[in-house]
Amino acid sequence: MREVVIAGYLRTAQSRSRPNDPARDWFCQMRSDELLAKILPEVIKKSGVEPEEIDDFLVGCATGVSEQWTYGGRNPIFLANLPDTIAAKFVDQQCGSAMAGIHIGFMEIAQDFADIVLVGGMEHMTRVPMGDTLIDRGAIVPNMALFTDPKHQHWDMMTAMNMGLTAEKLFARTDYTKADMDKWGLRSHQLAAKAQKAGFFEGEIFPIEAEQADGSTMLVDKDQAVRGDSTLEGIAALRPAFKKDGVITAGISSPLTAGATSMVLMSKKSAKKKGIKPLATIRSIGFAGVDPTIMGHGPVPATQKALDKAGLKALDIDYWEINEAFCIVALNCIKELGLDPDRVNVMGGATAIGHPLGATGIRLTGTLARILEEKGGRYGCSNACVGGGQGVATIIEREPYDW
Numbered sequence: 146m147r148e149v150v151i152a153g154y155l156r157t158a159q160s161r162s163r164p165n166d167p168a169r170d171w172f173c174q175m176r177s178d179e180l181l182a183k184i185l186p187e188v189i190k191k192s193g194v195e196p197e198e199i200d201d202f203l204v205g206c207a208t209g210v211s212e213q214w215t216y217g218g219r220n221p222i223f224l225a226n227l228p229d230t231i232a233a234k235f236v237d238q239q240c241g242s243a244m245a246g247i248h249i250g251f252m253e254i255a256q257d258f259a260d261i262v263l264v265g266g267m268e269h270m271t272r273v274p275m276g277d278t279l280i281d282r283g284a285i286v287p288n289m290a291l292f293t294d295p296k297h298q299h300w301d302m303m304t305a306m307n308m309g310l311t312a313e314k315l316f317a318r319t320d321y322t323k324a325d326m327d328k329w330g331l332r333s334h335q336l337a338a339k340a341q342k343a344g345f346f347e348g349e350i351f352p353i354e355a356e357q358a359d360g361s362t363m364l365v366d367k368d369q370a371v372r373g374d375s376t377l378e379g380i381a382a383l384r385p386a387f388k389k390d391g392v393i394t395a396g397i398s399s400p401l402t403a404g405a406t407s408m409v410l411m412s413k414k415s416a417k418k419k420g421i422k423p424l425a426t427i428r429s430i431g432f433a434g435v436d437p438t439i440m441g442h443g444p445v446p447a448t449q450k451a452l453d454k455a456g457l458k459a460l461d462i463d464y465w466e467i468n469e470a471f472c473i474v475a476l477n478c479i480k481e482l483g484l485d486p487d488r489v490n491v492m493g494g495a496t497a498i499g500h501p502l503g504a505t506g507i508r509l510t511g512t513l514a515r516i517l518e519e520k521g522g523r524y525g526c527s528n529a530c531v532g533g534g535q536g537v538a539t540i541i542e543r544e545p546y547d548w
Contacts, residue, residue, distance in 0.1 A: 148413035149254045150423035151541070152261075153192025154511030155184050158350050159404035159499035161369040162270035164278065168358035170271040171365045172403045175355055176212050177269035177501075181405035182224035184351045185265060189227075192409035193421045199409075200259035202233040203249050205242025205266040207502035207532070209235055210284040213273050221265060231263070237503070240470060241432070241529050241537035242266060243406055244506025248430045248537070250410045261411040266504030270401040275502070305437035308532055309387030309398070312471040315441040316392055321476050323392045327380045329472040330397040330496050337493025338373030345492055348515060370400040371497045397472040402499030406507035417548045424514035425525070425541040429455035435534045441474040443536025444528035445481045451526065451538040459483055462540070463522030466513040468505055468529035469494035478528065491516060505529060510539050517543035 157180050160171040167173045172180065181204070189196055204218045215221065218233030238245040243266030250262035279285040291302045304310045316326070340346060352366035380396035387393055416423050431451030435443045444467060452458060459482045467475040467489055475494060479486055492512060495505065509527035517525050528538035 146255045147257055149251050149410055149427045150413045150416050151408060151425050151427065151514055152194065152411045152416055152421050152423055153188045153409040154349060154407070154424060154507070154514065155188040155191055155351050156349055156406040156508055156511065157184060157353055157404045158365045159368045159370070159402045159501055160365065161499070162401035162403050164271055164274040164401070167271050170403060171363060171369050172269065172355055173271055173358050176272060177267035177403065177405060178213065178215065178221050178224055180353065181221045181265050181267040181407070183353055184405055184407045185221060185225040185227065185263065187351050188407040188409055189263065193419060194261055194409060194411065196227050197230065199231045199261050199263050201250065201253060202231050202263045202265065203236050203246035204233065205236045205238070205246045205503040205506065206268055207237065207239045207242055208268070208273050208275060208279065209237055210279060211273050213267065213269065238535065238537065239532040240468065240500070240502050241506055241531040241535060242503035244510065244527070244529060244537045244539060247408065247410065247506060247510060247539060248432065251427050251430060254410060254412050260415050261409065264408045264410060264507060266406040266507045268501035268503045269403040270501065271403055301438050305534065307387065308440070308470065309393050311438055311440045312393045312473055313387060313391050315439045315477060316473045318439065319473065319477055319480065321473065325476060326397040326472040327377060329476060330380050331375055331377050333469060333490065333494045333496035334372050334375040336491065337368070337371045337497035340492040341367055341371055345519070349511060368498050370402065370499045371493070393471060397496065399470050399495040399500035402501040404499065404501040404504055406504040406511065408507050408511055420548065422546050425517060425543050427539065428542045429540040431538040433536045435536065437534030440532055440534045441471060441530045442477060443530045443534060444474065444478050444538060445536065447536030447538040448478070448482060448526060448528050451540050455540045457524065457540065462524045462526045463488065464491060464513060464516050464520060464525045465489045466509040466525070466527040467494070468500065468509055469496045470500055470530055472496055474530050506537065510541065514541055514543070
């Protein structure tokens with residue numbers, strides 16, 4: 146099996162999506178495929194490969210309907226004016242879509258079916274809202290037998306399709322308190338604001354001139370939802386967002402977000418031949434299914450599988466990027482995997498940075514590779530829970546690359 150490296154990573158800033166007040170979204174006038182098309186040529190250039198050398202393109206999106214329909218993954222290629230020789234695939238694993246793209250690209254290269262693979266992710270939660278809005282528009286049509294037929298009722302789809310309710314159920318399985326989650330939410334904003342101020346994210350964000358609702362133009366070069374002025378008292382005072390007597394609030398959940406991410410994968414052999422210094426080497430991947438009503442537990446078995454395949458233990462991992470779809474997801478991973486919290490989401494997490502569903506997996510893995518470089522770590526693991534009851538994980542290693 147050939148070794149696979151990350152040759153380049155780039156993303157847009159992530160705006161704060163507001164389906165009911167679109168004008169407040171910095172990317173309200175841009176489609177997600179347009180955002181992705183802006184960064185694809187740039188990540189190729191940044192990685193040091195030629196567009197004509199790319200064998201495949203994998204694009205992840207959790208809601209590939211309406212204007213996020215990709216024509217089998219080809220539309221972003223067309224919009225970016227990339228060579229027509231690049232094959233493409235659309236990938237939907239909900240919140241794990243972009244990471245699934247990394248996994249597929251990894252397997253293609255490792256088994257010598259490709260040498261260079263471009264991976265992308267996109268989501269616009271203002272222009273293509275999740276949930277009932279798309280159902281009302283007829284863009285998503287669930288099979289109602291899953292809700293009404295007695296033989297399917299054990300799935301409890303009313304809970305399984307409401308991510309907030311799955312977070313409530315996961316919380317009830319743990320011994321964490323509401324205060325624990327509030328503290329983690331505050332930590333996320335504080336660390337993200339600190340990293341933002343220090344310029345860390347400038348190394349991965351491609352600034353985009355975006356037209357605003359009033360016709361003006363704004364350079365979007367930072368994540369919109371980061372709130373450095375958050376307080377524990379303010380977060381603790383927020384009302385339950387998903388059920389009347391619940392504990393999950395907006396302050397301990399990832400905000401609705403718009404953004405795009407991109408990554409170039411290639412064989413280590415070709416990187417060395419071209420003199421390209423990779424960001425990291427992919428050592429292992431993992432994916433697992435769990436009860437859909439506690440989908441936030443998914444990263445645990447996915448990570449355990451990835452660790453087993455890599456011949457590593459959780460204690461061998463220097464830094465972790467755990468997607469904070471909800472703060473309880475990260476806390477549950479910390480407890481179940483026996484992690485040092487100070488090694489988790491050290492530049493802030495999705496509670497602050499945002500979670501553009503199908504694009505997040507690349508953001509997690511790319512940011513993690515940069516953290517290993519910044520901190521001098523060797524091994525890192527990124528993981529995420531997935532709507533429908535799944536988990537995905539990727540283990541990377543930072544090597545010297547002395548060539």
